[in-house]
Amino acid sequence: MAYRNFLLSEGVEPERLENTRVMEQLYNADLAHFSKKDNCREVYIQKQRGEVLGVAVVESGWGSLLPTVVIANLMHGGPAERSGDLSIGDHVTSVNGTSLVGLPFSTCQGLIRELKNQSRVILNIVHCPPVITAIIQRPDTTYQLGFCVEDGVVLIKTMPASTYRLLTGQETPIYL
Missing domain, CATH: 2.30.42.10 (PDZ domain)
Incomplete structure (x- = not known):
């Protein structure tokens, strides 16, 4: 909520910012999650x-x-x-x-x-x-991740x- 209020004080609408690729990557999308009113x-x-x-x-x-x-x-x-x-x-x-x-x-x-x-x-x-789901996508199969990957996508759940x-x-x- 503090982040949401900061954005609003700077004249930035959090809902518009959530859709950017940068927001999706920062803090595993926590910034977007914590700034949503529904949450x-x-x-x-x-x-x-x-x-x-x-x-x-x-x-x-x-x-x-x-x-x-x-x-x-x-x-x-x-x-x-x-x-x-x-x-x-x-x-x-x-x-x-x-x-x-x-x-x-x-x-x-x-x-x-x-x-x-x-x-x-x-x-x-x-x-x-x-439980948080993280999606890791590698550019091609030459990159080793240390576990089996299908179609370049792996789902990992952590807590x-x-x-x-x-x-x-x-x-x-x-x-x-």
């Missing part, structure tokens, strides 16, 4: 006072375009899951009007823990699927290591 939304969650929100979060990662926390897991039956509006991979940009962007991970966790005392929670999120550890049970989620 940014406000989520309202009703819960009981004293009830945890029911999210496990991880850092968005070093060098992330949007330095905040990412939902790595939803507690089964918890308020966040019951809302039906959150998904693993969503970036949480603010909680009840307090921005999480750029804050230390421990501070973000603390702000989410404090939501336990609230009965109504408002999250601003950027919806991001946890942040912290999300992988939670999804595979290699790390125990702490629900906030």
Whole structure:
């Protein structure tokens, strides 16, 4: 959203810029993704006072375009899951009007823990699927990539290591 606002302040329409080849290549198209209004939304969650929100979060990662926390897991039956509006991979940009962007991970966790005392929670999120598909196309078959390629195209799916550890049970989620 910050990038979108920057573009607008400079008189550039983000929707027009998204269609350029440069935007497609920068940050694996993250700039275009984070500047789309359809990916940014406000989520309202009703819960009981004293009830945890029911999210496990991880850092968005070093060098992330949007330095905040990412939902790595939803507690089964918890308020966040019951809302039906959150998904693993969503970036949480603010909680009840307090921005999480750029804050230390421990501070973000603390702000989410404090939501336990609230009965109504408002999250601003950027919806991001946890798995990213990258398409690599080589100019011709003389270029070696180290794996099998059909018709010069390879699909690779990746996710942040912290999300992988939670999804595979290699790390125990702490629900906030």
